[in-house]
Amino acid sequence: MENRTADLMKFIPFRKSDLIEMCLAQNDLDKAQRQQFRQIAGQLTRFIHASFHTQTEQLKDTFSRINPDADTQQVELPATMHHEPLSFVDQLKDLLIKANYEQISESTLNRALDEASLFKVQLQVDFDDFAEVLLFSRSERSAYEDVPRFFGLSKKRIEFTTYERVAIYIRLNEHLDEERQKALGLEPGGVVLKLFKNVPKADLEMLFPNTQIRMRLLDKLLIGVPAAISGGIVITTKLGGSLILLGSLLGFWLGLHNAEVTIDNTALIALFAGIGALGSYLFKQFNNFKNRKLRFVQSLTKNLYFKNLDNNAGVFHRLIDEAEEEECKEAILAYYFLLTSPTPLHEEQLDSAIETWLKERWVANINFEICDAMRKLVQMGLVTKNDDSSLTALSLEKAKRQLDLLWLKMGNGTEVLN
Secondary structure, rough: OOOEOOOOOOOOOOOHHHHHHHHHHHOOOOHHHHHHHHHHHHHHHHHHHHHHHHHHHHHHHHHHOOOOOOOOOOOOOOOOOOOOOOOOOHHHHHHHHHOOOOOOHHHHHHHHHHHHOOOOEEEEEOOOHEEEEEEEEEEEEEEEEEEEEEOEEEEEEEEEEEEEEEEEEEOOOOOOOOHHHHOOOOOOOEEEEEEEEEEHHHHHHHHOOOOOOEEEEHHHHHHHHHHHHHHHHHHHHHHHHHHHHHHHHHHHOOOOOOOOOOHHHHHHHHHHHHHHHHHHHHHHHHHHHHHHHHHHHHHHHHHHHHEEEEOOOHHHHHHHHHHHHHHHHHHHHHHHHHHHOOOOOOHHHHHHHHHHHHHHOOOOOOOOOHHHHHHHHOOOOOOOOOOOOOOOEEOOHHHHHHHHHHHHHOOOOOOOOO
């Protein structure tokens, strides 16, 4: 399979430590300054990690009320908070956006449901089972794959769109009947939170817990046409005599002819042998249908097994790590480019400079998120806004002193980032 990156994505596809060295590879700083920059990047990372700790605890508290895998007991305590916390869904959306995921719209999902599946199966989802559905994706790519055709005699290269990451949150309808509950294996009002990798856009429906496999017209023809032909042969060869005998009996009983039909042991044996042959043939065709459907189920299960990254609480712990990593990378890039710029830059200029560098130097088409990076750097005092709204970064020495001061404030309980 060959992949090529789509035009633009918000996700920065490099590790934080690699990105630091990629910046320093520009040789804009001397040896001592490079070491200072690494120290400042490390301190930035610790500050952002500390800000995410609070969000982690809030998510754990909120999700504990709906966690289907909880191994602790729920206790009812008097409310002591001055305000109600955000719902888990709102917190999850905020986290996904910080991790540079983008919400999959209803129209995109509907198009995916209408497109032909890459797994050669027809999938169906009953959305009436769900009270709430949330789908987010990251890093949309185009991919190519050679698929066999004409029973493996040749191959055809197809192009399709795939998501590198897909997060799905589902809350089940609270009014599910018992039959649907058993089919889904979930309680009414229960939640499903999962994270997948490398999901073809045309197969988003395979991620839902109530996906049903339906036989395509082609599959029905592949079973039905040979079955009809061989069925005709069976009826002609195995049931020919039996059908003539039954026809004569039926004609005599209906008064269509007066010739009495005599049934001897030989005729009975032929009759039962024909009926047995027909029953055996029908059973075989039914098994063929079941086996083909079973192969589809196994194919779907296998693909889901290897694409699943995390479930329930594990999902938001992974997302928090990803969001923290993304915000660190954005802040480090923004500070470095302002630091090494000979003149102050406006946000649009800084954003363009970083995007151009990533594209031309590292072949990555990125829609850089400048606003959030600037907000953090200005809050921390590492970047100042001039009267004309241009931006200037503190020197490495001043930035080091500023970060040391912020650590003292944090030690006294002062919140540095929000």
